[in-house]
Amino acid sequence: xxxxxxxxxxxxxxxxxxxxxxxxxxxxxxxxxxxxxxxxxxxxxxxxxxxxxxxxxxxxxxxxxxxxxxxxxxxxxxxxxxxxxxxxxxxxxxxxxxxxxxxxxxxxxxxxxxxxxxxxxxxxxxxxxxxxxxxxxxxxxxxxxxxxxxxxxxxxxxxxxxxxxxxxxxxxxxxxxxxxx
Amino acid sequence: xxxxxxxxxxxxxxxxxxxxxxxxxxxxxxxxxxxxxxxxxxxxxxxxxxxxxxxxxxxxxxxxxxxxxxxxxxxxxxxxxxxxxxxxxxxxxxxxxxxxxxxxxxxxxxxxxxxxxxxxxxxxxxxxxxxxxxxxxxxxxxxxxxxxxxxxxxxxxxxxxxxxxxxxxxxxxxxxxxxxxxxxxxxxxxxxxxxxxxxxxxxxxxxxxxxxxxxxxxxxxxxxxxxxxxxxxxxxxxxxxxxxxxxxxxxxxxxxxxxxxxxxxxxxxxxxxxxxxxxxxxxxxxxxxxxxxxxxxxxxxxxxxxxxxxxxxxxxxxxxxxxxxxxxxxxxxxxxxxxxxxxxxxxxxxxxxxxxxxxxxxxxxxxxxxxxxxxxxxxxxxxxxxxxxxxxxxxxxxxxxxxxxxxxxxxxxxxxxxxxxxxxxxxxxxxxxxxxxxxxxxxxxxxxxxxxxxxxxxxxxxxxxxxxxxxxxxxxxxxxxxxxxxxxxxxxxxxxxxxxxxxxxxxxxxxxxxxxxxxxxxxxxxxxxxxxxxxxxxxxxxxxxxxxxxxxxxxxxxxxxxxxxxxxxxxxxxxxxxxxxxxxxxxxxxxxxxxxxxxxxxxxxxxxxxxxxxxxxxxxxxxxxxxxxxxxxxxxxxxxxxxxxxxxxxxxxxxxxxxxxxxxxxxxxxxxxxxxxxxxxxxxxxxxxxxxxxxxxxxxxxxxxxxxxxxxxxxxxxxxxxxxxxxxxxxxxxxxxxxxxxxxxxxxxxxxxxxxxxxxxxxxxxxxxxxxxxxxxxxxxx
Numbered sequence: 021x022x023x024x025x026x027x028x029x030x031x032x033x034x035x036x037x038x039x040x041x042x043x044x045x046x047x048x049x050x051x052x053x054x055x056x057x058x059x060x061x062x063x064x065x066x067x068x069x070x071x072x073x074x075x076x077x078x079x080x081x082x083x084x085x086x087x088x089x090x091x092x093x094x095x096x097x098x099x100x101x102x103x104x105x106x107x108x109x110x111x112x113x114x115x116x117x118x119x120x121x122x123x124x125x126x127x128x129x130x131x132x133x134x135x136x137x138x139x140x141x142x143x144x145x146x147x148x149x150x151x152x153x154x155x156x157x158x159x160x161x162x163x164x165x166x167x168x169x170x171x172x173x174x175x176x177x178x179x180x181x182x183x184x185x186x187x188x189x190x191x192x193x194x195x196x197x198x199x200x201x
Numbered sequence: 202x203x204x205x206x207x208x209x210x211x212x213x214x215x216x217x218x219x220x221x222x223x224x225x226x227x228x229x230x231x232x233x234x235x236x237x238x239x240x241x242x243x244x245x246x247x248x249x250x251x252x253x254x255x256x257x258x259x260x261x262x263x264x265x266x267x268x269x270x271x272x273x274x275x276x277x278x279x280x281x282x283x284x285x286x287x288x289x290x291x292x293x294x295x296x297x298x299x300x301x302x303x304x305x306x307x308x309x310x311x312x313x314x315x316x317x318x319x320x321x322x323x324x325x326x327x328x329x330x331x332x333x334x335x336x337x338x339x340x341x342x343x344x345x346x347x348x349x350x351x352x353x354x355x356x357x358x359x360x361x362x363x364x365x366x367x368x369x370x371x372x373x374x375x376x377x378x379x380x381x382x383x384x385x386x387x388x389x390x391x392x393x394x395x396x397x398x399x400x401x402x403x404x405x406x407x408x409x410x411x412x413x414x415x416x417x418x419x420x421x422x423x424x425x426x427x428x429x430x431x432x433x434x435x436x437x438x439x440x441x442x443x444x445x446x447x448x449x450x451x452x453x454x455x456x457x458x459x460x461x462x463x464x465x466x467x468x469x470x471x472x473x474x475x476x477x478x479x480x481x482x483x484x485x486x487x488x489x490x491x492x493x494x495x496x497x498x499x500x501x502x503x504x505x506x507x508x509x510x511x512x513x514x515x516x517x518x519x520x521x522x523x524x525x526x527x528x529x530x531x532x533x534x535x536x537x538x539x540x541x542x543x544x545x546x547x548x549x550x551x552x553x554x555x556x557x558x559x560x561x562x563x564x565x566x567x568x569x570x571x572x573x574x575x576x577x578x579x580x581x582x583x584x585x586x587x588x589x590x591x592x593x594x595x596x597x598x599x600x601x602x603x604x605x606x607x608x609x610x611x612x613x614x615x616x617x618x619x620x621x622x623x624x625x626x627x628x629x630x631x632x633x634x635x636x637x638x639x640x641x642x643x644x645x646x647x648x649x650x651x652x653x654x655x656x657x658x659x660x661x662x663x664x665x666x667x668x669x670x671x672x673x674x675x676x677x678x679x680x681x682x683x684x685x686x687x688x689x690x691x692x693x694x695x696x697x698x699x700x701x702x703x704x705x706x707x708x709x710x711x712x713x714x715x716x717x718x719x720x721x722x723x724x725x726x727x728x729x730x731x732x733x734x735x736x737x738x739x740x741x742x743x744x745x746x747x748x749x750x751x752x753x754x755x756x757x758x759x760x761x762x763x764x765x766x767x768x769x770x771x772x773x774x775x776x777x778x779x780x781x782x783x784x785x786x787x788x789x790x791x792x793x794x795x796x797x798x799x800x801x802x803x804x805x806x807x808x809x810x811x812x813x814x815x816x817x818x819x820x821x822x823x824x825x826x827x828x829x830x831x832x833x834x835x836x837x838x839x840x841x842x843x844x845x846x847x848x849x850x851x852x853x854x855x856x857x858x859x860x861x862x863x864x865x866x867x868x869x870x871x872x873x874x875x876x877x878x879x880x881x882x883x884x885x886x887x888x889x890x891x892x893x894x895x896x897x898x899x900x901x902x903x904x905x906x907x908x909x910x911x912x913x914x915x916x917x918x919x920x921x922x923x924x925x926x927x928x929x930x931x932x933x934x935x936x937x938x939x940x941x942x943x944x945x946x947x948x949x950x951x952x953x954x955x956x957x958x959x960x961x962x963x964x965x966x967x968x969x970x971x972x973x974x975x976x977x978x979x980x981x982x983x
Contacts (some may be wrong), residue, residue, distance in 0.1 A: 026621075034271070
């Protein structure tokens with residue numbers, strides 16, 4: 021699995037993502053986070069694995085992990101249609117802008133997130149948002165759950181096939197359901 | 202305004218007080234000013250004159266940076282790495298560097314438009330003289346240059362006056378460009394202010410260019426019923442020689458059309474255009490054809506449809522001459538800005554140039570005289586067409602399938618596709634004889650060709666896409682309304698009140714380029730949605746073409762379905778890139794003509810009025826260029842919010858408010874001097890919408906203004922809620938921030954609103970006479 025940016029020109033200089041080689045590592049970091057947040061973008065209904073859209077995987081993941089979800093673009097309605105109510109919805113830029121503000125107290129008003137998981141935004145958008153976090157929210161850890169390597173994240177899965185992606189998400193969901201064990 | 206240069210020279214003069222010898226007195230200009238409006242406080246502002254205004258906006262709408270590059274390589278100290286809070290050798294950090302790049306992009310864009318306008322003004326003065334009178338709308342348009350009057354204090358009356366305006370514009374662009382040098386500005390907000398300054402200047406430059414060409418070339422003048430012109434590849438008669446003009450500067454096209462008409466061959470040839478030059482061609486000559494936006498260049502040339510390619514300036518593919526060579530189509534470069542390495546043949550006899558191009562002795566020439574371009578292009582097209590016989594480089598379907606079989610599924614095409622399209626899957630299907638996925642790509646591909654550059658097998662992916670989409674391509678036969686130019690004073694008088702009071706829910710300006718995330722249909726859908734809701738929809742450039750490229754269930758294009766006036770439910774095409782200034786101009790005219798605010802050199806007051814009262818939103822769904830950045834910056838300074846499509850994130854900086862921070866939303870009530878919280882109206886000055894659905898809702902929301910009457914606010918909220926339910930599937934979660942009194946609540950939604958208001962501890966507030974300028978307060982609070 022390659023650890024080069026999926027879109028080849030989205031390169032970084034000296035600070036690059038640490039590849040996540042096993043889903044168990046991601047699970048451990050999510051469990052360790054005090055205030056994780058999951059941002060789900062518009063590709064959640066466009067990208068399919070094993071005949072199922074990404075959004076279905078993310079609902080399972082969110083239910084298992086209890087990580088609150090912020091739906092961007094028009095994904096909120098897609099979640100609700102499927103019986104899942106995200107904690108919040110707003111534009112990708114709006115949540116990005118809040119994340120780089122150290123005084124922002126999170127969507128529940130109880131404290132700034134310490135780990136933000138990104139998935140399903142258009143690659144170039146997610147890449148630039150992660151760049152914004154890297155530069156302007158240095159204390160914030162970011163992780164992508166896509167199968168596309170994001171060099172500006174703190175942690176990213178390498179480029180992987182749809183089959184590998186589905187397997188990773190299922191392992192993570194199961195482990196989180198089991199309490200991370 | 203008229204100006205004269207005065208020079209007095211006295212060799213020898215005896216006077217009572219003595220002898221004067223060799224006295225030479227020179228006065229740069231004597232200005233005879235017919236503009237009877239008193240001069241406002243900020244004529245011809247320098248970079249810092251409006252800085253306080255910019256800082257008010259930037260305090261409300263803070264920059265959110267998403268650096269597109271961690272490095273700076275602009276000077277030899279570099280490369281400097283800005284990651285982890287590091288500063289470069291010059292002292293800049295990543296925020297200042299990002300804002301510096303934004304400013305430079307806006308300066309490039311502004312220079313581009315203004316240089317275009319300079320060329321137009323020079324050419325037209327040469328042809329018609331400095332005293333040629335401007336006329337952009339006859340008796341219906343007395344405020345002929347609202348942006349120019351507002352910014353410079355000059356009321357231009359002749360082509361010569363525009364020359365003077367451009368001198369100011371060019372000075373300002375130079376000053377801003379200088380700020381981009383290493384070791385100048387050190388504060389990101391000051392870079393942002395200068396970006397806004399050069400954006401404002403851009404609108405002046407654009408206005409100058411467009412009113413010059415409208416006046417001198419006989420374009421439609423503020424005409425809501427400007428002619429419908431043909432649009433699309435199928436509208437081109439392929440049995441005739443085809444001259445294809447690409448770019449933005451109409452002068453070479455005018456040369457072609459004039460020559461063809463003069464020699465009575467205009468019915469025997471097709472003159473077609475790509476990108477904005479095509480708008481201006483059809484404003485000049487309604488038989489010209491608009492092929493489509495910038496992204497159609499490769500498909501048109503590779504399909505062999507162009508017999509001669511004429512390049513003027515801006516947004517042309519710089520490798521188009523290589524593409525043209527593959528189909529034996531000669532190229533004429535007609536602008537100093539892109540000589541393409543061709544020999545300058547401007548002073549050679551036309552016969553020789555024609556002979557060289559027809560024989561293939563040379564593939565292209567540089568000709569800087571538009572009239573000569575006209576003669577050469579027409580004669581070459583007539584001679585080359587029967588020789589070329591529509592030579593193209595598209596494979597047959599059988600060849601396509603064979604080529605697709607050579608694909609190794611390495612994914613490099615997808616990884617280099619700006620849209621991340623799944624090209625490997627399309628090629629895999631094509632290899633098995635299923636062309637459907639490639640055909641789908643035809644509809645959404647932006648034609649950049651990066652897939653081919655990345656392919657290790659050298660598969661001409663774009664050609665395969667065009668071949669698969671050939672049937673659709675030859676069915677593209679639509680209509681665009683020819684660019685109408687300015688919004689007339691009469692139209693402003695008719696709609697000023699309902700716009701400002703909120704009863705016309707908003708003005709949506711859909712402008713800019715074609716770097717769309719999923720094809721041009723989104724632009725059509727957005728324009729139609731808002732026109733149907735009786736917003737005013739103003740289009741320009743490639744967006745105006747895309748909007749005209751689809752039809753409703755009755756087979757009508759959007760320009761046939763909706764009226765072309767600046768009115769509720771109107772869909773107007775103002776024209777090419779430089780005509781974007783008329784959209785800003787319309788906003789300025791509302792403040793001036795309807796609200797009677799002084800215009801001349803009175804920027805802050807007019808911008809304050811527009812920002813707080815005029816529900817206008819700009820949308821550049823496919824913005825890609827530096828010019829688009831400059832246009833946007835001009836709108837920001839006027840306080841008009843701009844939304845860009847997802848690729849717009851690459852402009853790397855948003856200007857965003859925070860609706861969860863009430864302190865951001867305070868204005869002064871001009872009646873009392875009291876501070877009033879008006880809520881996030883408008884919430885952002887520059888932001889990205891990820892999808893069409895999000896964009897629909899964002900437009901409705903960003904049309905909300907503090908000054909809306911309760912009736913207007915109620916109408917705006919009903920659209921906001923309705924669009925949110927329809928496209929997002931939920932009620933908005935911030936309605937309580939937009940309700941000032943219960944009268945604001947749409948009648949049919951009272952129950953839903955009451956629940957929301959109760960849950961958010963809503964409290965009634967007043968509707969102020971809003972301003973951000975203390976000097977506008979009529980009675981200060983004691």
